Amino acid sequence: MKTIIEPFRIKVVEPLQMRTREERESIVRKAGFNMFLIPAADVLIDLLTDSGTGAMSSLQWAGVMAADESYAGSPDFFHFERVLREITGFHHVLPTHQGRASERILFELLGGPGRVVPNNAHFDTTRANIEHSGAEAVDLPIAEARQPRLAHPFKGNMDVAALEALIQRVGRENIPVVMCTVTSNSFGGQPVSLANLRAIRDVCDRYGLPLFLDACRFAENAWFIKQREAGQHDRPVRAIVRDMFDLADGATISAKKDGMVNIGGVLLVRDEALFQRASNLLILTEGYVTYGGLAGRDLAAMAQGFREVLDEDYLCYRIRSAEYVGEKLLAAGIQIIEPPGGHAIYIDAAAFCPHIPATQFPGQALVVALYRHAGIRGVEIGSVMFGGGGHAAPALELVRLAFPRRVYTQSHMDYAVEAIIEVFRDRDQLRGLRIISEPPALRHFLVRFEEIA
Numbered sequence: 510m511k512t513i514i515e516p517f518r519i520k521v522v523e524p525l526q527m528r529t530r531e532e533r534e535s536i537v538r539k540a541g542f543n544m545f546l547i548p549a550a551d552v553l554i555d556l557l558t559d560s561g562t563g564a565m566s567s568l569q570w571a572g573v574m575a576a577d578e579s580y581a582g583s584p585d586f587f588h589f590e591r592v593l594r595e596i597t598g599f600h601h602v603l604p605t606h607q608g609r610a611s612e613r614i615l616f617e618l619l620g621g622p623g624r625v626v627p628n629n630a631h632f633d634t635t636r637a638n639i640e641h642s643g644a645e646a647v648d649l650p651i652a653e654a655r656q657p658r659l660a661h662p663f664k665g666n667m668d669v670a671a672l673e674a675l676i677q678r679v680g681r682e683n684i685p686v687v688m689c690t691v692t693s694n695s696f697g698g699q700p701v702s703l704a705n706l707r708a709i710r711d712v713c714d715r716y717g718l719p720l721f722l723d724a725c726r727f728a729e730n731a732w733f734i735k736q737r738e739a740g741q742h743d744r745p746v747r748a749i750v751r752d753m754f755d756l757a758d759g760a761t762i763s764a765k766k767d768g769m770v771n772i773g774g775v776l777l778v779r780d781e782a783l784f785q786r787a788s789n790l791l792i793l794t795e796g797y798v799t800y801g802g803l804a805g806r807d808l809a810a811m812a813q814g815f816r817e818v819l820d821e822d823y824l825c826y827r828i829r830s831a832e833y834v835g836e837k838l839l840a841a842g843i844q845i846i847e848p849p850g851g852h853a854i855y856i857d858a859a860a861f862c863p864h865i866p867a868t869q870f871p872g873q874a875l876v877v878a879l880y881r882h883a884g885i886r887g888v889e890i891g892s893v894m895f896g897g898g899g900h901a902a903p904a905l906e907l908v909r910l911a912f913p914r915r916v917y918t919q920s921h922m923d924y925a926v927e928a929i930i931e932v933f934r935d936r937d938q939l940r941g942l943r944i945i946s947e948p949p950a951l952r953h954f955l956v957r958f959e960e961i962a
């Protein structure tokens with residue numbers, strides 16, 4: 510069969526609120542043209558993020574109901590630990606409330622002034638936690654990652670020669686850990702190959718450095734490896750996942766992505782001494798080591814979610830969803846980061862509305878138009894998010910449409926595609942924006958705009 514269906518049926522439904530165009534007009538104005546300030550109930554198709562927005566399965570909900578809420582030693586912790594050990598091969602498994610909590614613990618232990626942490630591309634919370642510790646976060650993507658129209662199978666790869674050059678320049682004693690993010694969210698949800706992970710491992714071994722994965726989307730990355738890397742096609746995703754983790758000394762994971770839950774995280778470490786220190790910090794700020802700031806029911810949902818994400822029918826449907834939207838936009842002449850990412854599509858807003866200069870925020874203009882026209886919420890990743898506060902303008906003006914897991918059907922995607930194409934046909938009508946108020950940091954969350962006449 511050519512049609513790839515959603516490999517689930519729907520047992521519980523959540524009605525969507527239809528708003529009229531006039532209602533949306535007043536809502537978007539009241540929100541100062543900022544999507545973060547629009548109440549979720551006024552959004553029809555919410556593509557703001559894939560993080561924590563997925564639908565849980567009947568077995569996950571059954572786990573929630575049956576879970577044990579003991580403070581220490583809950584059977585749901587031991588079950589969660591067993592599942593994570595089985596999938597990743599790591600013996601030491603710490604639960605945390607989300608990815609950035611794992612990052613905060615890791616970098617409080619390994620960061621500090623004078624230290625440098627390389628990554629293929631740091632996600633913003635990883636970078637922020639490294640910088641908060643006083644260390645420097647360095648991105649080392651391959652050159653192809655910076656060329657949106659170039660189709661490369663593993664645009665998430667790290668530039669391994671640049672890694673070695675960095676180690677030689679700053680000294681191996683100043684690098685506490687090498688990170689690699691799978692998939693690379695900051696460069697379009699693009700995967701990292703097994704060959705690249707092995708090459709990074711070789712460099713780490715040569716200099717005696719530990720390698721940690723930021724493994725939020727480990728299963729999506731493994732699916733791409735299965736599809737695109739020579740010699741991997743006939744291997745089970747589970748085996749590829751194991752190969753990825755076997756190359757690492759640790760991992761930070763936000764379970765809000767491939768853990769298929771609405772809240773949760775994991776910190777994995779191999780080193781016994783580091784595990785003890787991480788456990789002590791976890792107890793200080795998150796909670797006891799057998800719950801890590803979560804409820805027993807969250808651990809039960811996570812354990813089941815980490816199993817379900819390895820289902821290859823699910824992964825096939827999941828990756829196909831983004832590809833399907835990407836293909837239709839490309840066919841309509843809309844430029845995106847190619848190839849489509851695992852969890853999102855990134856529209857090139859500068860190419861979409863070339864009459865709007867970066868100083869008037871073309872990405873934000875497009876985000877506003879999508880909401881106004883069809884109630885779709887995306888997010889600007891460009892001069893609004895990264896500009897201001899003396900920062901240089903970013904290289905790309907993008908709009909990200911991220912897909913929640915198991916939430917929307919193909920007809921929702923068809924609707925979204927139709928709306929984007931209609932907005933594209935009338936793109937001359939899009940108007941730039943001017944900032945009327947902004948907070949001192951992370952301005953995209955609270956900034957307010959007015960439209961330029």
Ligand SMILES: Cc1ncc(COP(=O)(O)O)c(C=O)c1O
Pocket residue numbers: 560607608609610632634635690692694723725763764765774
């Ligand atoms: C690659 C990556 N790392 C880390 C995080 C942080 O995870 P959390 O939002 O659970 O703190 C995210 C979240 O979007 C991410 O995409």
